[in-house]
Amino acid sequence: MLARAHDTEDWRTLLASAVTDARELLRRLDLSDHPLATTLQQGPSFPVRVPTPYLACMRRGDADDPLLRQVLAVASEEQSVAGFGIDPLDEAGQNPLPGLLHKYQGRALLIAAGGCAVHCRYCFRRHFPYGDNNPGRRGLEPALDYLAAHTDIQEIILSGGDPLMLDDDALGWLVAQLERIPHLRRLRIHTRFPVVIPQRLTGRLVDLLANTRLRSVVVLHLNHPRELDTGIADAIIPLRQRGIPLFNQSVLLKGVNDNLTTLTELCELSFDAGIQPYYLHLLDRVAGAAHFEVPMAAARQLYDALAAALPGYLLPRLVRERPGAPGKVALAPRWEIS
Numbered sequence: 001m002l003a004r005a006h007d008t009e010d011w012r013t014l015l016a017s018a019v020t021d022a023r024e025l026l027r028r029l030d031l032s033d034h035p036l037a038t039t040l041q042q043g044p045s046f047p048v049r050v051p052t053p054y055l056a057c058m059r060r061g062d063a064d065d066p067l068l069r070q071v072l073a074v075a076s077e078e079q080s081v082a083g084f085g086i087d088p089l090d091e092a093g094q095n096p097l098p099g100l101l102h103k104y105q106g107r108a109l110l111i112a113a114g115g116c117a118v119h120c121r122y123c124f125r126r127h128f129p130y131g132d133n134n135p136g137r138r139g140l141e142p143a144l145d146y147l148a149a150h151t152d153i154q155e156i157i158l159s160g161g162d163p164l165m166l167d168d169d170a171l172g173w174l175v176a177q178l179e180r181i182p183h184l185r186r187l188r189i190h191t192r193f194p195v196v197i198p199q200r201l202t203g204r205l206v207d208l209l210a211n212t213r214l215r216s217v218v219v220l221h222l223n224h225p226r227e228l229d230t231g232i233a234d235a236i237i238p239l240r241q242r243g244i245p246l247f248n249q250s251v252l253l254k255g256v257n258d259n260l261t262t263l264t265e266l267c268e269l270s271f272d273a274g275i276q277p278y279y280l281h282l283l284d285r286v287a288g289a290a291h292f293e294v295p296m297a298a299a300r301q302l303y304d305a306l307a308a309a310l311p312g313y314l315l316p317r318l319v320r321e322r323p324g325a326p327g328k329v330a331l332a333p334r335w336e337i338s
């Protein structure tokens with residue numbers, strides 16, 4: 001792991017000091033005079049947000065840095081592209097109560113927080129009405145009643161936004177409410193927060209996830225092997241030591257990870273760190289993210305090569321989401337064997 005000056009800083013301080021201006025981001029990367037600076041989006045409705053531990057892993061002077069590409073708001077996001085919309089997964093139709101999404105049988109998703117530590121430009125929820133879905137403790141009561149009434153729901157997924165935007169007190173309160181619902185068995189946390197600010201994995205948070213009667217599962221969102229350089233590999237050791245399963249899901253992103261070397265390294269280095277490769281998502285067609293799309297034929301060709309390069313247990317499942325489908329749609333390798 002790279003030793004970094006911010007290793008001992010509190011996660012809240014690091015969150016508050018995130019870079020929120022694209023020009024400042026380029027300045028810190030010695031790219032102010034690069035032609036890239038003329039492509040920036042003016043006053044993006046989905047603002048720039050880049051925590052400094054993540055910024056520290058970007059290469060100075062490299063306009064094509066795959067970490068930078070994920071967070072830089074460029075003017076092309078404003079172009080209207082056919083097939084790309086503000087709610088590509090029709091989540092508005094699966095949002096029975098503020099803060100609750102119930103898409104799939106047996107599990108439901110709570111919007112635990114309306115913000116994120118980093119703003120990923122490809123995010124399929126970049127237009128999600130968090131203002132209507134961030135109800136706070138009292139406002140969550142109907143969602144908790146809904147979970148209690150639906151006895152077929154066994155797994156609760158905390159997502160967002162990023163659920164680790166809640167502090168440990170707030171998260172502890174929420175987990176205590178969920179523990180009281182007898183048919184809930186698993187607590188799944190989907191988060192990118194520790195990737196960009198590893199300090200978020202406090203001892204208290206680890207205790208909370210390890211001591212709840214619910215079986216905790218953490219799904220991290222790493223898209224590039226260099227994202228392991230933020231310090232997350234060390235930060236997750238206590239989770240591993242407490243027996244909490246760790247998975248990774250990635251999004252296949254043009255110019256970020258759409259090549260065999262990068263994806264192979266991502267799977268191998270994640271596994272070395274104790275994180276099981278899980279999903280490789282095709283991009284959800286959200287307005288503003290068209291420049292990240294890898295055409296289907298190229299995606300499948302790349303996945304075929306990845307499947308040939310890795311042992312089966314390191315191969316994430318290539319999936320896409322289809323509104324109305326009972327689960328994620330998996331795409332198998334298509335080797336031709338004569």
Ligand code: SF4
Pocket residue numbers: 115116117118119120122123124125126160161162192193221
């Ligand atoms: S952390 Fe996740 S939810 Fe937040 S902006 Fe990034 S992809 Fe979207």
